[in-house]
Amino acid sequence: MYDVKTKLKEVLTTLPADVTLAAVSKFHPKEYLMAAYEEGQRVFAESQVQELRQKQSELPDDIEWHFIGHLQTNKVKYIAPYISLIHSVDSLRLLKEIDRQAERCDRTIDVLLELHVAQEETKSGMTASEMRDLLSSDEFRNLNHVAVRGLMTMASFVDDEEQIRKEFMQAKDVFNELKRDFFANEDSFSIRSYGMSGDYQIAMECGSNMVRIGTTIFGPRVY
Numbered sequence: 595m596y597d598v599k600t601k602l603k604e605v606l607t608t609l610p611a612d613v614t615l616a617a618v619s620k621f622h623p624k625e626y627l628m629a630a631y632e633e634g635q636r637v638f639a640e641s642q643v644q645e646l647r648q649k650q651s652e653l654p655d656d657i658e659w660h661f662i663g664h665l666q667t668n669k670v671k672y673i674a675p676y677i678s679l680i681h682s683v684d685s686l687r688l689l690k691e692i693d694r695q696a697e698r699c700d701r702t703i704d705v706l707l708e709l710h711v712a713q714e715e716t717k718s719g720m721t722a723s724e725m726r727d728l729l730s731s732d733e734f735r736n737l738n739h740v741a742v743r744g745l746m747t748m749a750s751f752v753d754d755e756e757q758i759r760k761e762f763m764q765a766k767d768v769f770n771e772l773k774r775d776f777f778a779n780e781d782s783f784s785i786r787s788y789g790m791s792g793d794y795q796i797a798m799e800c801g802s803n804m805v806r807i808g809t810t811i812f813g814p815r816v817y
């Protein structure tokens with residue numbers, strides 16, 4: 595078996611205390627998650643609803659599950675009872691459905707808005723101006739069961755470090771501007787989820803305080 599415990603410990607030594615590690619466990623068997631759990635890891639991130647449901651039903655109750663993949667509105671209901679953070683909100687329509695399902699569960703669900711900064715058109719997420727439209731809308735103001743806690747972003751998948759840095763700095767600026775204009779009095783708007791295995795060092799230099807690391811901890815994914 596891949597040495598998850600050693601890899602996890604190595605990653606943790608590279609993170610300052612104020613950076614949260616979301617261990618990206620998608621496509622890995624539950625034994626791998628349990629190895630990390632035994633080392634004290636409690637935050638795990640998955641990208642598919644079906645896989646998350648399966649793991650959530652089999653693994654310990656004190657795990658904080660994060661959702662990082664594309665979320666279809668018709669699947670929100672399956673994860674609404676327990677999901678602790680949804681990183682990938684890319685439309686008002688999705689946010690409204692999360693709010694509706696959260697209300698049915700008598701809870702508030704924490705979410706991040708996904709910002710599109712990468713060059714690739716294929717990457718999902720909203721532009722800064724789409725976020726502004728969403729946050730200023732009456733429909734958004736009427737949602738009482740979602741809490742927008744910050745932003746998530748993915749940089750371009752390139753070797754060019756300067757390009758990656760530029761994109762994370764752009765995310766940093768957008769975060770600061772939205773904070774100033776929409777969340778000035780809300781300390782809870784504080785999460786900057788930037789950085790994966792290949793670029794989390796750069797992301798942290800650009801103000802990330804939540805990194806989503808899969809491959810470096812669990813090894814390559816077998817699809």
Ligand SMILES: *Cc1c(COP(=O)(O)O)cnc(C)c1O
Nearest residue numbers: 618662790791792806807808809
């Ligand atoms: C899979 C995934 C990650 C983790 O990527 P690694 O390169 O394995 O660390 C992080 N964020 C998102 C949104 C992902 O889909």
